[in-house]
Amino acid sequence: NAGVMQNPRHLVRRRGQEARLRCSPMKGHSHVYWYRQLPEEGLKFMVYLQKENIIDESGMPKERFSAEFPKEGPSILRIQQVVRGDSAAYFCASSSGTGMGTEAFFGQGTRLTVV
């Protein structure tokens, strides 16, 4: 059973370009979370999605950032018109259900560098 798969592992974008980060949850998991980790900082919650629905996007910047989790295919975190401050590691996690004791499993992350 493959774990949470994120790609690409490393992504370099010039200022003003778009960044697309992909996350395939573990098999059987329908809950996906995206987190951002800035250098020397902790994990900041961004968005929580279930299939085809955004459940909680309270951590998403109001502009340029969007996320989706379609019925088929991976979850996508999209950052439009990237700026240097977007450089960070973006982690995706998935869990199996609504049981409060369920742990989340993390992918290896995508390291975005904006030049």
Next chain:
Amino acid sequence: AQSVAQPEDQVNVAEGNPLTVKCTYSVSGNPYLFWYVQYPNRGLQFLLKYITGDNLVKGSYGFEAEFNKSQTSFHLKKPSALVSDSALYFCAVRVSFVSSGTYKYIFGTGTRLKVLA
């Protein structure tokens, strides 16, 4: 506000000595608490969790954590540290929002553990 605090940015311990990484929480209702470890350039790996029952929880790689309700703490411990334990450790709590029916994991800022040979 529901939150998790890790008061120490870094903990240094000599190899073979016991280690403790501190975590306190603030939640309404029953806490569901987790510890994760992150090695350089890697994702987070689940170590252990507390849901209910015995206050001492055992996890991966010889780690354990003690839940203390009166002190609202969930400190991570290991009797004898290894150099290979050097990593970034995150405490997390899963919180639910009754009004919206949603829940999410809230993480602490992380504690860097350095085990010295």
